[in-house]
Amino acid sequence: xxxxxxxxxxxxxxxxxxxxxxxxxxxxxxxxxxxxxxxxxxxxxxxxxxxxxxxxxxxxxxxxxxxxxxxxxxxxxxxxxxxxxxxxxxxxxxxxxxxxxxxxxxxxxxxxxxxxxxxxxxxxxxxxxxxxxxxxxxxxxxxxxxxxxxxxxxxxxxxxxxxxxxxxxxxxxxxxxxxxxxxxxxxxxxxxxxxxxxxxxxxxxxxxxxxxxxxxxxxxxxxxxxxxxxxxxxxxxxxxxxxxxxxxxxxxxxxxxxxxxxxxxxxxxxxxxxxxxxxxxxxxxxxxxx
Amino acid sequence: xxxxxxxxxxxxxxxxxxxxxxxxxxxxxxxxxxxxxxxxxxxxxxxxxxxxxxxxxxxxxxxxxxxxxxxxxxxxxxxxxxxxxxxxxxxxxxxxxxxxxxxxxxxxxxxxxxxxxxxxxxxxxxxxxxxxxxxxxxxxxxxxxxxxxxxxxxxxxxxxxxxxxxxxxxxxxxxxxxxxxxxxxxxxxxxxxxxxxxxxxxxxxxxxxxxxxxxxxxxxxxxxxxxxxxxxxxxxxxxxxxxxxxxxxxxxxxxxxxxxxxxxxxxxxxxxxx
Numbered sequence: 001x002x003x004x005x006x007x008x009x010x011x012x013x014x015x016x017x018x019x020x021x022x023x024x025x026x027x028x029x030x031x032x033x034x035x036x037x038x039x040x041x042x043x044x045x046x047x048x049x050x051x052x053x054x055x056x057x058x059x060x061x062x063x064x065x066x067x068x069x070x071x072x073x074x075x076x077x078x079x080x081x082x083x084x085x086x087x088x089x090x091x092x093x094x095x096x097x098x099x100x101x102x103x104x105x106x107x108x109x110x111x112x113x114x115x116x117x118x119x120x121x122x123x124x125x126x127x128x129x130x131x132x133x134x135x136x137x138x139x140x141x142x143x144x145x146x147x148x149x150x151x152x153x154x155x156x157x158x159x160x161x162x163x164x165x166x167x168x169x170x171x172x173x174x175x176x177x178x179x180x181x182x183x184x185x186x187x188x189x190x191x192x193x194x195x196x197x198x199x200x201x202x203x204x205x206x207x208x209x210x211x212x213x214x215x216x217x218x219x220x221x222x223x224x225x226x227x228x229x230x231x232x233x234x235x236x237x238x239x240x241x242x243x244x245x246x247x248x249x250x251x252x253x254x255x256x257x258x259x260x261x262x263x264x265x266x267x268x269x270x271x272x273x274x275x276x277x278x279x280x281x282x283x284x285x286x287x288x289x290x
Numbered sequence: 291x292x293x294x295x296x297x298x299x300x301x302x303x304x305x306x307x308x309x310x311x312x313x314x315x316x317x318x319x320x321x322x323x324x325x326x327x328x329x330x331x332x333x334x335x336x337x338x339x340x341x342x343x344x345x346x347x348x349x350x351x352x353x354x355x356x357x358x359x360x361x362x363x364x365x366x367x368x369x370x371x372x373x374x375x376x377x378x379x380x381x382x383x384x385x386x387x388x389x390x391x392x393x394x395x396x397x398x399x400x401x402x403x404x405x406x407x408x409x410x411x412x413x414x415x416x417x418x419x420x421x422x423x424x425x426x427x428x429x430x431x432x433x434x435x436x437x438x439x440x441x442x443x444x445x446x447x448x449x450x451x452x453x454x455x456x457x458x459x460x461x462x463x464x465x466x467x468x469x470x471x472x473x474x475x476x477x478x479x480x481x482x483x484x485x486x487x488x489x490x491x492x493x494x495x496x497x498x499x500x501x502x503x504x505x506x507x508x509x510x511x512x513x514x515x516x517x518x519x520x521x522x523x524x525x526x527x528x529x530x531x532x533x534x535x536x537x538x539x540x541x542x543x544x545x546x547x548x549x550x551x552x553x554x555x556x557x558x559x560x561x562x563x564x
Contacts, residue, residue: 155390159424163409163416166423169430170415170452235430 004069018068018098024048028066028221032212035223040185041153042136047219052093056086057115058216060132064094064113067128067212073101075109080117080258080275104278116179118200120257120279123209125226133194133215136222138182158190161233169238178243184231185224198232199242199258205230247272252284310372312337312478312510313358318367320357321534328354329534330367337477340504340511342525342542344518344557350534351514352482358512359399359480360389371396374477394424398471402483404463407470408455414441414466415451421474440469444499461492465499472503481513485520497523518561522546530554 016022024046031045050058068074076091078084082104090113091102103109106121113130123129139149142160152158161182168175175181181198185191193201194213204211204224211224224230234240248255250271257279259272274280311334321327328350335341343351356362358369360381370378374396381389393399401407409417415437422433438448444465446458455463464484471479484500485493497520504511504524515521521528521542528545530538530553538551549555 155387157390157394157424159420162423162428163412163420166416166419166430166433167413170413170434234428236428238430 004071016097017070018065018094018100019051020048020062020065024062025066028062031221032063032066032223035212035221036210036225038189039225039228040183040189040191040222042191042220042222044219045221047216050216052089054217055134057090057113057132059214059218059221060113060115060130060216061090061093061214062216063130063212063214063221064111065097067111067130068094068098068100070098070100072110073103073108075103075106075112077112077114077117077119077276077278079115080260081277083277086115105282106278116195116197117258117275118196118203120274120276123203123207125208127209129207129209129211131194131196131211131213133192133213133218133220135180136192136213136215136218136220138180138190138192153189156188158184158233161190162235165233165235165238169235175234175238175240181232181240184233186228187231189222190233191222191224197243197258198240201230201232201240202242245272249274249280252280254280254283309336310378311335311370312339312372313512314370314378315358316368316370318354318357318369319365320353320362321365322353326350326353327534328357328531331536332367333529333536333539335478335510335512337510338508339527340509340513340525342521342528343512343514343531344516344521344528345531346516346557349531351531353534354531355480355482355512355514359397360393361399371478394421395474396477398476398479400464400467400471400479400481400484402486404455404460404467407467408463410456411454413452413454414446414458417455417466417470418473420470425474436473440473443503444469445495459492460488461495464488464492464496468496468499468503472507472509475507476509478510478512481511481515483515483517484513485515485517493517493520500524518546518557530557 028045031043035041035043048062050061052058052061074094076087078086094100095102106119110126111128111130112119115132118129137149138161139152142164143149165175179197180192180195181201182190183193183201183204193204206227206229208226210226213222232240245259247259249257249259251273254274258275260275261270261272263270313335315331315333318331319329326348331354345351357364364382368380369382371381372378373392399407415434418437418440419433427433438451441448441451446462446465455466458466485496501524513521513524525542528540528542529536530545532553538545538554545554546558549558
């Protein structure tokens with residue numbers, strides 16, 4: 001994959017293209033290149049202060065800003081939808097500082113910045129998925145020490161994560177991790193897929209699109225290169241499973257997408273809709289005819 | 291080597307291997323700035339042998355144990371371990387990855403305080419299964435089965451398998467630590483005061499348990515303690531340390547019944563005679 005040259009400073013825009021100064025972009029791109037070269041390895045980078053609070057996706061924001069060229073088309077999603085507050089804010093930001101076209105169409109986007117979902121539409125090799133990561137270290141809740149977790153990654157001794165799965169099965173009869181389910185990338189590094197539901201984990205495996213994970217507050221970037229083996233942890237006799245629903249989407253009728261439950265009225269009744277709003281809209285018609 | 295083996299006949303072929311020490315400590319020195327530590331320590335441990343290291347507090351016992359188990363660096367000397375299928379190797383010439391791997395596959399470490407060797411917020415079953423999972427066992431049923439077997443061996447009730455060690459007594463925690471280490475059948479186990487801080491009856495139970503397991507599994511053990519009655523029951527050979535050096539060494543009974551060095555005599559005489 002080639003990374004396009006950094007667009008020159010354009011005076012009349014009043015700011016650098018896509019906000020970050022060329023120096024910062026270079027350093028972030030170097031971190032990205034290293035991350036792509038060592039799949040799943042968390043590369044430290046000099047995360048900048050962004051005009052948005054940490055927790056709003058400043059890691060993803062910096063990755064996207066360093067990747068954007070004037071020829072790109074950007075799609076931003078939050079919780080699967082294009083018009084949630086976070087998505088709108090980020091879209092408005094990039095509109096202002098880069099002027100690149102924005103889209104909701106997954107197929108036309110070259111860069112997709114997201115937090116909780118991977119789009120239902122299969123991605124292709126011309127697309128880059130940028131994920132905003134709150135906590136890049138899969139062991140952080142178990143081991144507070146960064147020194148220790150780095151050693152674990154260096155030694156590749158991931159027995160402790162299996163112990164956690166064991167504990168889940170022993171106590172609850174199954175692995176009760178619904179999101180941020182740890183994955184082994186390219187049979188080497190254990191990585192957090194960021195808070196995507198387990199439903200989306202299989203989409204990372206052998207995906208044609210490059211996935212870059214940016215954690216702004218934690219100052220880490222890691223990546224899953226295209227066509228890389230990504231395995232969710234499991235036992236031979238308790239294999240990895242994803243969420244499934246008995247219901248269908250009440251808007252498009254889909255039965256193979258990630259559904260959200262929506263409460264209705266005050267009688268406790270609910271209905272299900274696709275979490276990926278673009279996919280739902282674009283398939284409403286197709287599914288009706290099926 | 292093959293020629294020699296032919297001359298000695300088929301049954302004697304492994305004699306050399308049999309007599310080869312499992313661990314060879316050569317001139318190990320580690321000194322702290324205040325002059326304490328251990329100085330020029332040499333000894334060997336053979337497969338299946340239990341070696342006791344006794345001495346007063348501050349004599350360098352625990353420092354020595356950390357050094358020879360690869361958990362601390364040394365200033366001088368070498369520690370040669372006879373790796374399974376590989377042969378003798380200096381553990382300080384290995385990479386950290388190799389050393390950790392060795393510790394995981396062939397060694398066990400039992401700390402005085404179970405808190406240092408047991409995961410307190412993980413269930414007993416998970417604690418016992420951790421080593422196997424680190425070694426790549428990925429079958430929940432088998433892991434649980436073996437955890438159950440080991441709980442039985444160390445005399446912990448099977449229905450405590452899903453309880454965390456926080457709810458265990460000190461003696462149970464120590465027995466859990468033993469199970470957690472021995473589940474992968476290590477060849478050499480380092481023990482640092484395994485009965486420290488436990489009451490007499492619990493101590494006796496742990497010693498009984500260790501004696502039975504050591505014999506059953508043919509373990510080699512290096513046990514650091516100042517509990518002389520315990521080493522008399524457990525150890526084949528004894529090293530007596532004072533101010534960082536070994537001052538007396540010999541068979542356990544010999545050292546305890548006929549101590550030569552004045553310090554050993556003092557140590558032995560401090561024991562109430564039964």
